[in-house]
Amino acid sequence: MIDPWSSAILNYEKLIEEFGIKPFHDLLDEIESPHILMRRGVIFGHRDYGRIVKAMREKNKFAVVTGMMPSGKMHIGHKMVVDQLIWYQKRGAEIYIPIADMESYSARGIDFSEAKRIAIEEYITNYIALGLDLDNDNLHIYLQSENKTVGDLAYKLAKRVNMNEMKAIYGFSGSTNIAHLYTPLIQVADILHPQLEEFGGPKPTVVPVGPDQDPHIRLTRDIAERFGTQFNFISPSSTYHRFITGLTGGKMSSSKPKTAIFLTDSAEMAVKKLKSAKTGGKESLAEQQEMGGIPEDCVVYEMLLYHLLQSDDELKKIYHECREGSIMCGECKARAAEMIKNFFKDLHIKRENAKNKAKSILN
Ligand code: TRP
Ligand code: SF4
Numbered sequence: 001m002i003d004p005w006s007s008a009i010l011n012y013e014k015l016i017e018e019f020g021i022k023p024f025h026d027l028l029d030e031i032e033s034p035h036i037l038m039r040r041g042v043i044f045g046h047r048d049y050g051r052i053v054k055a056m057r058e059k060n061k062f063a064v065v066t067g068m069m070p071s072g073k074m075h076i077g078h079k080m081v082v083d084q085l086i087w088y089q090k091r092g093a094e095i096y097i098p099i100a101d102m103e104s105y106s107a108r109g110i111d112f113s114e115a116k117r118i119a120i121e122e123y124i125t126n127y128i129a130l131g132l133d134l135d136n137d138n139l140h141i142y143l144q145s146e147n148k149t150v151g152d153l154a155y156k157l158a159k160r161v162n163m164n165e166m167k168a169i170y171g172f173s174g175s176t177n178i179a180h181l182y183t184p185l186i187q188v189a190d191i192l193h194p195q196l197e198e199f200g201g202p203k204p205t206v207v208p209v210g211p212d213q214d215p216h217i218r219l220t221r222d223i224a225e226r227f228g229t230q231f232n233f234i235s236p237s238s239t240y241h242r243f244i245t246g247l248t249g250g251k252m253s254s255s256k257p258k259t260a261i262f263l264t265d266s267a268e269m270a271v272k273k274l275k276s277a278k279t280g281g282k283e284s285l286a287e288q289q290e291m292g293g294i295p296e297d298c299v300v301y302e303m304l305l306y307h308l309l310q311s312d313d314e315l316k317k318i319y320h321e322c323r324e325g326s327i328m329c330g331e332c333k334a335r336a337a338e339m340i341k342n343f344f345k346d347l348h349i350k351r352e353n354a355k356n357k358a359k360s361i362l363n
Contacts, residue, residue, distance in 0.1 A: 001170075003170070003212075004212045004215055015045060021047060021240060023044065037083065037084065040315075042241050043084075043241045044240060047221070049206065049239060051234070055203075059092070061094065061200065064085065064094070065097075065098070069104045070099055070118040070122070072122075074122050075262050076307060081241075086130070089133060094139075095136075095138060096140045096141075099142065101116065102145050102186050119362070120361070120362065124141070129350035134361055144186050144190065150193050161219075184216055187216050187220070192223070192224060201232075203234065204234055204237065205237065206239060207237070208241070209238060217236070220236055244306055245299050246258075246260060247274075247277045261340075264351070265344065270340050270343075279332075280297035280301065293325070294322075300329070300336050301319070303336060308336060308343060318332065
């Protein structure tokens with residue numbers, strides 16, 4: 001069982017074996033200019049993504065839905081979703097971004113007003129600063145608690161979901177509070193409402209998420225089928241990206257500041273954190289020269305792979321140099337530090353410029 005509200009690290013291979021998620025790699029050749037995270041295997045799995053490939057190829061309408069739970073600060077791992085949204089926006093997708101204030105209330109005890117503040121100051125500001133166009137007519141961003149269409153749809157759909165099913169999917173028990181029990185239905189409605197007649201009717205929809213969200217995807221796909229004759233929903237597709245490793249080697253998590261580089265960190269702080277990160281290097285220089293390092297176990301390499309280095313050739317070069325022991329961690333970190341410094345300097349300016357705009361988005 002996967003618990004979307006716990007922070008356990010998942011075994012990606014197992015997800016593919018046990019939950020029927022398909023390897024993303026198999027579709028790569030069919031996608032025109034795939035996203036860097038697709039090419040590099042960070043997006044590792046999907047359900048029914050073929051539908052989205054087809055819609056993009058034939059220039060048909062399709063929707064992208066991905067939400068955020070406004071519970072704390074945004075870290076650099078959260079940037080991945082924004083990067084994907086930007087890619088879809090360039091491809092003409094209808095984009096829906098629910099702000100899951102109902103979920104952060106039921107799962108984290110955060111009031112709606114506080115969730116709204118976090119959404120504006122953290123998420124929306126960063127989304128704009130990172131390059132997503134929130135003014136685009138094809139983009140809809142909303143608070144779950146304020147979206148009547150979504151609320152009503154959730155309630156309608158809930159009529160055909162029972163307690164045993166929720167227990168089986170989420171491990172809910174007799175002591176689970178009803179708000180928590182109900183919020184997955186809101187998320188299901190987030191994902192399906194773009195297919196209602198008032199939003200243009202049934203269309204392929206993709207939900208780009210981390211694998212912890214897969215229980216919601218499975219529930220949504222089941223419900224979509226159950227309401228087949230009533231709404232004609234097309235079962236939503238999904239993609240799954242690997243989580244970024246935290247600075248200390250475990251999961252990067254906003255609730256554990258030592259593990260995370262926050263998007264609000266200063267350039268100096270980001271550099272300092274990167275320099276202190278766990279690498280795949282050896283104990284001594286001599287040993288590393290002889291045996292090489294292990295980029296697969298290196299947070300610095302991962303930062304280059306996910307975020308900092310756009311050129312695949314340069315990335316490959318670093319990979320081989322590391323493996324061969326011809327580059328040492330000190331030099332490698334210094335290079336990455338330069339890149340992260342520039343990234344954060346630029347982001348800081350863009351965040352400052354985005355602040356006012358961000359306040360107007362939810363009005
Ligand atoms: N549950 C998601 C999270 O924890 C947020 C979310 C709400 C979401 N609605 C969604 C994600 C719809 C994808 C699609 O971050
Ligand atoms: Fe990581 Fe670079 Fe050291 Fe290799 S050389 S382990 S990629 S920091």
